[in-house]
Amino acid sequence: MTTTRRNLLKFVGGGAAGALLTPAPWRLITDAALWSENWPGIPRPARGEIRARFTHCTLCPAGCAVRARCVNSQPVSLTGVKPHPISYGALCPWGIAGHHLPYHPARVRQGPVKEALAAVARAISQRGAGERVAMLDLRPGRTVSWTYRRAMAAIDHGLYLAPRQPAYSVDLAAAQNVVSFGAPLFDGWGTPGNVFAARANFRLVQIEPVESRTAALADVWLPIRPGTEAAIAAALAGETTIAEAARITGAEEEAIGAVKEALGSGPSVVLAADPASPLMSLNAKFKALGHTLIARREAPVPDAWKKAAPINEMAATPDASIRVLLIDESLPGGYVPWQEIQPKLAPNAVVVVFSSSSEGYARHTQYVLPAPVYPEAVEDVGPAIDTVAAVFRIAAPLIAPTVPVVNPGELVARIAGLPQTDALHDRAGAIHKAGRGTLLSYVDGKSTPMKDVKADDFWKTLNQGGCWMDSTEKKAAPGKLEFRASAQQPHDDLPLAVVAAEARRGGLESPLMSKLERESNLRLSANRVALSPADARANGIENGGRCLLETACGRLSVVATIDAGVPAGVVEVAGGPRMADLCGASPRARVVRA
Amino acid sequence: MIGGKIAFASGMLVALAGGWLAFPRILYQTRLQPVNFSHKVHADKASAKCEDCHSFRDDGTYAGIPTLDKCSGCHAAAMGTTAEEKNFIDQYVTPNREPQWLSYARQPENVYFSHISHVKLGHVKCEQCHGNEGGTGGLRPYQWDPISGYSRDIWGRPVNRIALRTEGGMKMDDCVDCHRRQGLEYSCLGCHK
Numbered sequence: 001m002t003t004t005r006r007n008l009l010k011f012v013g014g015g016a017a018g019a020l021l022t023p024a025p026w027r028l029i030t031d032a033a034l035w036s037e038n039w040p041g042i043p044r045p046a047r048g049e050i051r052a053r054f055t056h057c058t059l060c061p062a063g064c065a066v067r068a069r070c071v072n073s074q075p076v077s078l079t080g081v082k083p084h085p086i087s088y089g090a091l092c093p094w095g096i097a098g099h100h101l102p103y104h105p106a107r108v109r110q111g112p113v114k115e116a117l118a119a120v121a122r123a124i125s126q127r128g129a130g131e132r133v134a135m136l137d138l139r140p141g142r143t144v145s146w147t148y149r150r151a152m153a154a155i156d157h158g159l160y161l162a163p164r165q166p167a168y169s170v171d172l173a174a175a176q177n178v179v180s181f182g183a184p185l186f187d188g189w190g191t192p193g194n195v196f197a198a199r200a201n202f203r204l205v206q207i208e209p210v211e212s213r214t215a216a217l218a219d220v221w222l223p224i225r226p227g228t229e230a231a232i233a234a235a236l237a238g239e240t241t242i243a244e245a246a247r248i249t250g251a252e253e254e255a256i257g258a259v260k261e262a263l264g265s266g267p268s269v270v271l272a273a274d275p276a277s278p279l280m281s282l283n284a285k286f287k288a289l290g291h292t293l294i295a296r297r298e299a300p301v302p303d304a305w306k307k308a309a310p311i312n313e314m315a316a317t318p319d320a321s322i323r324v325l326l327i328d329e330s331l332p333g334g335y336v337p338w339q340e341i342q343p344k345l346a347p348n349a350v351v352v353v354f355s356s357s358s359e360g361y362a363r364h365t366q367y368v369l370p371a372p373v374y375p376e377a378v379e380d381v382g383p384a385i386d387t388v389a390a391v392f393r394i395a396a397p398l399i400a401p402t403v404p405v406v407n408p409g410e411l412v413a414r415i416a417g418l419p420q421t422d423a424l425h426d427r428a429g430a431i432h433k434a435g436r437g438t439l440l441s442y443v444d445g446k447s448t449p450m451k452d453v454k455a456d457d458f459w460k461t462l463n464q465g466g467c468w469m470d471s472t473e474k475k476a477a478p479g480k481l482e483f484r485a486s487a488q489q490p491h492d493d494l495p496l497a498v499v500a501a502e503a504r505r506g507g508l509e510s511p512l513m514s515k516l517e518r519e520s521n522l523r524l525s526a527n528r529v530a531l532s533p534a535d536a537r538a539n540g541i542e543n544g545g546r547c548l549l550e551t552a553c554g555r556l557s558v559v560a561t562i563d564a565g566v567p568a569g570v571v572e573v574a575g576g577p578r579m580a581d582l583c584g585a586s587p588r589a590r591v592v593r594a
Numbered sequence: 595m596i597g598g599k600i601a602f603a604s605g606m607l608v609a610l611a612g613g614w615l616a617f618p619r620i621l622y623q624t625r626l627q628p629v630n631f632s633h634k635v636h637a638d639k640a641s642a643k644c645e646d647c648h649s650f651r652d653d654g655t656y657a658g659i660p661t662l663d664k665c666s667g668c669h670a671a672a673m674g675t676t677a678e679e680k681n682f683i684d685q686y687v688t689p690n691r692e693p694q695w696l697s698y699a700r701q702p703e704n705v706y707f708s709h710i711s712h713v714k715l716g717h718v719k720c721e722q723c724h725g726n727e728g729g730t731g732g733l734r735p736y737q738w739d740p741i742s743g744y745s746r747d748i749w750g751r752p753v754n755r756i757a758l759r760t761e762g763g764m765k766m767d768d769c770v771d772c773h774r775r776q777g778l779e780y781s782c783l784g785c786h787k
Contacts, residue, residue, distance in 0.1 A: 007601040014605025021606075022613020023754040027621070034742035037702070044703055052653055077787065 048072035054081065054442040054465020056381050056395040057095045058331050058374045059507065061139065062191040063381025063391075064091055065442060065467065068099065068398050075099040075375065075398045080193065083445040085469065086387055090193030093517075097510035101373045102402045104508045107356055108370045109403040116352045116367035120415060123324045123350040124155070131323035131346055134159040135412060138333030138506075140311065141165060141382030143427050144409040146301055148328070149308030151416035158416070160309040161317065163334030166275035168293050168478035171388050172198035175292045176266035179236075179259060179282075181229045182208040182273035186217050187502060189271075190386030205259050207232055207251075208273075210499050210572060211565050222259065224249040226497030226570050229272075233279050236260050267292050275385065290477030297390035297470060298382060302430045319343045326415075328408045329355040329362075330371035331379070332507030335577050337584035338364050339553050354408035359526075360506045360577040369406045373508060376401045380424055390470035392431055394424060394462045425459060432458050437470040494551065494588035496535065496571040506577045521561065526579065530563040530572035531591060539592055546594040549573070551583050557594060618753040622737040622746055628693040629682045630732045637728060640668070644720050644728055656709035659695045662686060696736035698747040699724060699764055706787045716778075723764060 019025055038044075053068045053075070065081035078096055082089035101107075124133055133155050135148045140162035152158030172178070172195060183189050185204065186196075206218035207229065215221040224232060228249040235245030235256055242260070246253040262268070263282075269292035272279040283293045314336050323346045338361065345351065351365040356373040371377075375398040383391050413420060431437075432455045438447045439458060442465035450458075450468070462468070501524045518525035529549055531541065541547050543562040548555050549571070556578070566572050571589050573579045583589060636642040647660040666687050672679055686693050701707060712718045720728065725747075737746035749755065750763025762768070766785070773780040 002597065004597075007597055010598045010601040011605035014602035014607075015609040016605075017602075018606035018609030019613055022610055022617065024613040024617040027617075027749075027753065028741070031739060031741040034744065038743050047703075050655055052655075 046071055046074055048074075053398060054396070055375055055398055056393045056467075057091065057098055058377065058379050058381055058395045059094050059098055060092075060188065060332065061141075061381065062087070062194075062384045063393055063395070064095055064191060064193065065393070065465075066091065066095065066098075066375075067442070067465075068375070070398070073399065081442045081465070083440075084193070084442070084467070085440070086194055086384075086391070086467075087191055088193030088197045090191075090196065092188070092192050093513060094509065097512050098374050099398065100510040100512060101356075101508045102376055102399060104356075104373075104511065106358060107373065107403065107508060108358055108362065108368055111369040111406070112367060113369055113406055116350075116369060117411075117415070119350045119367065120324055120326075120352060123348075124415075127157075127323040127346075130157070130321065132157045132159045132317075132321050133324040134161050134317070134322045134326070136161045136314070136325060136327045136336065136341075138163065138327070138329055138335065139331045141298065143301075143380045143423050144328070146305050146308055146427075147409045147413055147418070147423050149311070150305060151412045151418055152309035153307060154416040154418055158309055159312055159317065159322070161314050162311050163336060164276045164313055165296075165311075166280075166385060167296055169296045169383065169388055170269055170271065170386050171292050171294055171475070172202065172269075172386055173388075174267055175202045175269045175288075177205070177262045177268040178202045178271065179205045179263060179268065180207065180214065180218075180271045181233070181277070181279045182206075182212075183214070183271035184212060184273070184502065185214045185271065187213045189214075191384050194384075194386050203262065205262065207259075208499075209497070209567055209570055210501075212501070220255070220259075222251050222255055223567065224251050226499065226567075229279060232256060232259075233282055236263060237282060237285050269293055290475060293478060294388065295476040295478045296383065299390045299392040299427065299468065299470070300430045300434045302426050314340050314344060317344045320346050322346060323349055325349060325351045326408075326412060327351070327353040327355075327361050327365070328371075328412075329353055329357070329360050329506065330373070330377065330408055335360065335506050335580045335584070337553075338581045339584070354406060354411075357506065357508050363577075369408075369411075370403055371408055372397075372401050372405045375399060376405070377407075378424065380427070388475075389437070389472045392427070392462070392468040393466075396463050396465075428459050428462060429455065431468055437468055439466055439468050441466045494590050495569065496531075496589050496591065497569060498551070498583040498587040498589050499570050499572050500575050500579065500583075501530070501572050502575040506580075524561070524572065524574040526574050526576050527556075527558050528561055528574065529558045529591060530561045530566050532566045532568045532570065533562050533564055534568045535571070535591070536560060536562045541591065541593050548592050548594050549582065549589055550592065551589045553582055556582055558591075560591065614753075621739055621741075621753070623740055624735045624737055625696055626735055627696055627733040629686070630678050632678070632731050633728045634731045648720075650710055650714075654708075654710045659697060662690065662692050696738075696745070698727075698736060698745050700745060701748070701764065702744075705766075705785050707785065723762060725762060 048071045050069065050071055053070050055066050055068065056063045057066050064087035065084040067079050067081050068075040069077045078091060078099055080087055080089035080091045133152070135152050137145050137148050137160065145162070149160045152160040170190070178185070189195070204218040205220045205222060206215040207222045207224060208215060209224055209226045211221060211223070231240070231245045231248040232251065234240040235242050236259065242253050242256045245256055263286045268286050269288045270280065270282040270286065283289055322344050325345060352367040352369060353361040353365045354369050354371040355362050356371050358368070362368040374395065377395065378397055379395045381393050381395060409423065410420065432450065432453070435450050437450050439450060439453050439461055440447045441461050517523045524530060541560045543560065545560050547558060547560045549558045571591055573583060647664060649657050651657055669679065669683055669687055672683055685691070739746065739749070748764045755763065769785065770780050
C-alpha cells in the first residue's frame with residue numbers, strides 16, 4: 001500500500017469515526033463543562049470545616065434567630081433556628097440572602113471620616129444660640145440608641161430624634177379577629193414565623209384599596225376607595241352609619257356590617273399601616289387594650305442610662321434649628337423623608353450619615369461614612385411589634401467587615417465625650433442583675449431561668465446564640481396611645497393616590513433577590529410604577545413605557561406597568577428611600593407620559 | 595481502493611485503541627494518600643465500626659474524614675510494629691501535623707448532600723456510594739482528573755459509564771437515577787440549595 005494523500009485523509013477519517021465510538025470525545029465534552037466552572041474569577045466558597053453559628057438578623061426590627069452554616073468562618077447559607085419561641089425557625093427571603101450584603105457592589109466602601117469629624121467639631125464650637133446638635137436614629141430601641149440618647153444628653157443642646165415607635169405590642173396569638181387597615185401583616189409587618197404560627201387561630205379582614213400580598217392571603221379583602229379608611233373606622237366605632245361608610249368607601253354595606261359584628265364577637269385587634277394612625281384608637285372601643293394590644297416592654301438598662309435625652313420627633317423640631325445632624329442609617333428602619341428634615345436644618349448645617357447604602361440620605365448629605373452591614377455589625381435587636389415579652393438578643397457578627405467601616409455608636413460617643421465602654425455588655429449586666437426571665441440557648445435548645453445563670457455564662461450564651469426573654473405572665477394595657485393625624489394637603493392637580501407596594505424601607509438588598517424579584521417584576525423595582533388600565537389609557541401611557549411620576553415634592557422618570565389589579569385612581573410604587581422622598585410627605589401624584 | 599479501506603480501518607483501529615486503552619491512562623493523574631491506612635486492620639484488630647471514626651456531629655452534620663485528634667486518641671504511641679504506623683506517628687502524630695487526605699468523594703461546592711438523611715432515614719449502606727472501602731488492607735491511589743478537577747470515583751470507575759449500577763458513581767445522574775429507582779422525590783433544590 002502506497003502512502004498517498006487520499007489514503008492519509010482516509011486514515012484521518014477512520015480515526016475520527018473510530019474516536020466517536022470511544023468514550024474520549026464525550027468525556028472531554030463533560031470535562032470541559034466542569035473545567036469552565038473552575039475558571040479564575042468564579043467565586044468559590046473555601047473548603048474547610050463545616051459548622052453552625054448563630055446570630056440574629058438585623059435587616060428589620062423582627063430580629064429573627066439565624067443559624068449560619070459556615071465553612072471555616074465564612075457563612076455560606078442562613079436558615080432559621082427551629083426551636084425559637086418567637087421566630088419559629090422561619091426567615092424571610094431577605095434574611096436568607098443576608099450574608100450576601102457585605103459584598104454588595106453598590107455598598108459604600110469609603111468616606112471622609114477625618115473631614116467629617118473636623119466639620120462636626122467646628123460646627124459644634126461655632127453654633128449660634130439655640131442651634132441644636134441632633135442625632136437621628138432610624139431604628140430606635142437598640143442599645144446603641146441608648147448610647148445616642150446618652151450622647152445627646154451629654155452635649156449642650158443635644159437632641160435625640162427617632163421615628164415614632166408604637167407604645168404597644170400586638171399579641172396575635174390572643175386574637176381571634178384581626179382587622180387590618182393596610183398593615184402588611186404577611187409582608188414585612190412583624191416577625192414572619194410568629195405571624196404565620198398565629199395565623200391558623202385568627203380571622204383576618206384586610207381593608208385597603210389594592211389587593212396586596214396580605215389582602216390575597218386574608219380571609220376577607222375589603223376593597224375601598226383610597227384615603228377613605230377613616231369612614232370605615234367611624235362606622236365600626238358607631239359614629240356614623242354603615243350606609244354612609246359604604247357610600248364614601250365604595251365597600252358593600254353587608255361586608256362592613258360583618259366586620260363590625262366580627263370585631264365584637266371575640267378577642268380582636270385593629271391594625272393600621274402606620275402604627276401611629278388614629279385608626280388604632282378603635283382598639284379601645286373593642287376592648288383590645290390589655291388583651292391583644294399590650295404595653296410594649298423593653299429589657300432593663302443600667303440605672304446610669306436613665307438620664308439619657310428624651311425621644312423627639314422630627315416634626316416637633318423648630319425649623320432651621322439643627323446645626324449638626326448625625327444620622328444612623330446603618331440598618332433599614334423608619335425612613336424620614338428628606339422633605340421633612342430639610343426645613344429643620346440651619347443654613348450652614350453639617351449633616352453626617354452612617355450608611356452602607358448610597359440610596360438613602362447619602363444622596364442629600366455632605367459626609368457619608370461607611371457603616372458595617374449585617375452580618376458584620378455587633379448590634380442588639382429590640383422587641384418587634386408582635387413580640388409580647390421584653391427580649392434581649394445580640395446579632396453577633398458572622399464575618400469581619402469587608403471594607404474599612406466606622407462604628408456609629410463609638411463615633412457619636414467620642415463626639416460627645418462619653419467613656420468608651422461596651423454598652424451591650426453593660427446592658428447584659430443590668431438584665432442579669434434584674435434576675436427575671438429565661439435564657440434560651442440555640443446551641444442546645446435549652447431554656448434556663450435567669451436566677452440559675454451566671455453573668456459570664458449569660459454573656460457567653462448571648463454571643464454564641466441565645467436570647468433573653470422576660471416573663472409574659474403579666475399583660476398590661478399600653479399607656480395613653482398618641483396618634484398622629486396625617487396632614488395631607490389637597491392637590492387638585494394630583495389625581496392619583498400613592499400606595500407603596502411593600503413596607504420595605506431602604507438598605508441594601510441581595511443582588512440575588514433583586515434578580516429574582518425586581519428584574520422579573522414580581523415586585524416593583526425603584527424605577528417602576530403600576531397603574532390601572534383606565535388611568536394609563538387616560539394619560540396615553542403604554543405598558544413598559546417611560547413616564548414621569550410627579551408629586552408635590554418633585555418628579556421622577558419611571559417605567560409604567562399596567563396592572564388590572566390596581567384600581568383606578570391609584571398609582572402603586574415601590575418601597576425605599578427614593579420613593580419615600582418623592583411620595584412620603586404627600587401621597588398624591590400624577591403620572592404623565594414622558 | 596483496497597488501500598483506501600485499509601487506511602480507513604487502520605485509522606479507526608488506532609482511534610479505538612487510543613480511546614479505550616490509552617485515554618483513561620492519560621486522563622487521570624495518580625496521587626498517593628499521605629498514609630497507607632488499613633481499614634481492614636482497624637476493623638479486625640480494633641473492632642472499629644465505620645461510625646466510630648466517620649461520625650455524625652451532635653447537630654447532625656457529617657464529620658467526614660476524621661481529624662488527627664481522633665487518630666491520636668489511640669495512636670499517641672505505637673500500638674503495633676508496622677512501618678506504616680511508625681511513619682504515621684513520626685510524620686503526623688508527634689509533630690501534630692494534620693494528614694492531607696485526598697477525598698475520593700469530594701463533591702462540587704454547589705452540591706448539598708446530607709449523610710444523615712441518607713444513612714439514618716434512607717438506610718443507605720456506606721458501601722453503596724463509597725464501595726467496599728471498609729474491607730481493604732490499604733488505601734487505593736487517588737485518581738484525579740485534572741480537566742474537571744474531580745476524582746475518578748465521582749465519574750465512576752469505568753470510563754464509559756456503562757453498567758454503573760454495579761460500579762457506582764457520584765455524579766448528579768447517579769443521584770437522580772437512585773432516587774428514581776427507589777421512587778423518591780428529586781428536584782434541583784434538593785441538592786442545589
